[in-house]
Amino acid sequence: MTWTDVLNHLPALPEAILLAGACALMIVDLYVKDERRGVTVAFAQVLLALCAAATLFVLWGGAGGKRYLIFNGLFVADVMGHLLKLVCYLSVSAALVYSRQYLADRGLLRGEFITLLLFCLLGMMVMISAASFLTLFLGLELMSLCLYALVALNRDSALSTEAAMKYFVLGALSSGLLLYGMSMIYGATGTLNIYDVSRLAGRLAASPTDRTLLVFGLVFVVAGLAFKIGVVPFHMWIPDVYHGAPTAVTLIVGSAPKIAAFAMAIRLLVNGLIDLAQDWQQMLALMAVLSMAIGNLTAIAQTNLKRMLAYSTIAHMGFMLLGLLSGVIDGNRLNVEGAYGSALFYMIVYVLMSLGAFGILIYFSRAGFECENLEDLKGLNRTHPWYAFLMLLFMFSLAGIPPTAGFYAKLAVLSAAVDAGHIWLAVAAVVLSLIGAFYYLRVVKLMYFDDPKQPVPVAQSSGFAFALSANGLAMLLFGLLPSLLMNPCLEAIKGL
Numbered sequence: 001m002t003w004t005d006v007l008n009h010l011p012a013l014p015e016a017i018l019l020a021g022a023c024a025l026m027i028v029d030l031y032v033k034d035e036r037r038g039v040t041v042a043f044a045q046v047l048l049a050l051c052a053a054a055t056l057f058v059l060w061g062g063a064g065g066k067r068y069l070i071f072n073g074l075f076v077a078d079v080m081g082h083l084l085k086l087v088c089y090l091s092v093s094a095a096l097v098y099s100r101q102y103l104a105d106r107g108l109l110r111g112e113f114i115t116l117l118l119f120c121l122l123g124m125m126v127m128i129s130a131a132s133f134l135t136l137f138l139g140l141e142l143m144s145l146c147l148y149a150l151v152a153l154n155r156d157s158a159l160s161t162e163a164a165m166k167y168f169v170l171g172a173l174s175s176g177l178l179l180y181g182m183s184m185i186y187g188a189t190g191t192l193n194i195y196d197v198s199r200l201a202g203r204l205a206a207s208p209t210d211r212t213l214l215v216f217g218l219v220f221v222v223a224g225l226a227f228k229i230g231v232v233p234f235h236m237w238i239p240d241v242y243h244g245a246p247t248a249v250t251l252i253v254g255s256a257p258k259i260a261a262f263a264m265a266i267r268l269l270v271n272g273l274i275d276l277a278q279d280w281q282q283m284l285a286l287m288a289v290l291s292m293a294i295g296n297l298t299a300i301a302q303t304n305l306k307r308m309l310a311y312s313t314i315a316h317m318g319f320m321l322l323g324l325l326s327g328v329i330d331g332n333r334l335n336v337e338g339a340y341g342s343a344l345f346y347m348i349v350y351v352l353m354s355l356g357a358f359g360i361l362i363y364f365s366r367a368g369f370e371c372e373n374l375e376d377l378k379g380l381n382r383t384h385p386w387y388a389f390l391m392l393l394f395m396f397s398l399a400g401i402p403p404t405a406g407f408y409a410k411l412a413v414l415s416a417a418v419d420a421g422h423i424w425l426a427v428a429a430v431v432l433s434l435i436g437a438f439y440y441l442r443v444v445k446l447m448y449f450d451d452p453k454q455p456v457p458v459a460q461s462s463g464f465a466f467a468l469s470a471n472g473l474a475m476l477l478f479g480l481l482p483s484l485l486m487n488p489c490l491e492a493i494k495g496l
Helices: 003-008 010-031 034-062 079-105 111-128 133-151 158-189 194-204 208-229 237-244 247-253 256-272 274-300 305-324 336-363 385-399 405-419 423-449 462-480 483-494
Strands: 068-070 075-077
Touching: 010 034, 010 068, 010 075, 010 111, 034 079, 034 111, 075 079, 079 111, 079 247, 079 256, 079 336, 079 462, 079 483, 111 133, 111 256, 133 158, 133 247, 133 256, 158 194, 158 208, 158 237, 194 208, 194 256, 194 274, 208 256, 208 274, 208 305, 237 247, 237 305, 247 256, 247 336, 256 274, 256 305, 256 336, 274 305, 274 423, 305 336, 305 405, 305 423, 336 385, 336 405, 336 462, 336 483, 385 405, 385 423, 385 462, 405 423, 405 462, 405 483, 462 483
Parallel strands: none
Antiparallel strands: 068 075
């Protein structure tokens, strides 16, 4: 291999660094004792920093913001991919900070956790940069298998084992649906390359026979995507997995993998099947309304915070779909940038909100006690006013109350839906959001107006407190200055 070959494959540098580092960590961890496991965590953090530096180098130095196809068209490097990878690094890094003490108290801070987390991140990165059905499926399975194992990390818990089994069985079913849909599209187009599919789909869609085959495959592809994103009617795994997994693992499942699932939707539906937008937008519209309705209404009845946030996730993913289904209007693509940019903004803000909300639950959990019920937060303002304020920011942002980032995210998505002429969808979203605000504000009421149930001892590191505070203040920053995040999102969509 010559230096020219190396330079030509420079866009895959972050993946190469992560793969080499994860393999090295797996070997080094064999010689690290449990009481020195912090060294392994520090190694993982350094590795994530190196990956972030490599991604920025590729973005600004090597690729210069252009789109590059490498490995014979299997791998694409573009602005959207770089942005989503940076968000994934941030999410995984925060997960390591938040979960370290929680896992150590329960004897779960082992090399397996960190190694699985890094290989899970590698799968996400492959999905984000997939330019072929083959690459996309390999990345998806790498991520999914690691997540199944992470959910079952606490082998002594029957609840965790049950959640992992449900996740595995339903995940395998959804992978089968996705693979079957891809095979149908391959049968119609004769190629696995997403960009070649896009080039051929426009011509084949004009033929009734070929269009029928394409739409048949599209139905299964959308079904597989819907499971990974977690929208109705493929949402049944989310409450059980969120509840059954250790809270540190729930934080992971509810954050970075959503970014990878969003990237998969963009690659398949926007990059590959934009000429069939009229068909898949109708499916997304139905799933969006059902997700917002079932997610918000069911969350009201929950007393377990993890299950409440699980149904909240379903509702938020439905809201995000409003942006995805508003890009193409009767074949006109003038709304693409605003619609998909708002969906991308919404997804990144959701990940930050989810990290913070679960981070608060982890912060007040300790050995022998799980902070996961509504009553566990009673009177939090009297015992820990700063963290009550942070939780208020996360709840306000999830509810879409100004001046938090969640408000602007919802406003951007609603504006895209209105611009696309989906007035009824926008009205339904607003009404269901008002209903959903009830269970978020209920948490605020418990923290500020109820008496504390019992003293809440906390033994977390200063790094945890700093990261959690930065996470909460980011909700205000992106709410007051949304252009700081929205402009990179719009640039990312332009690169498609």
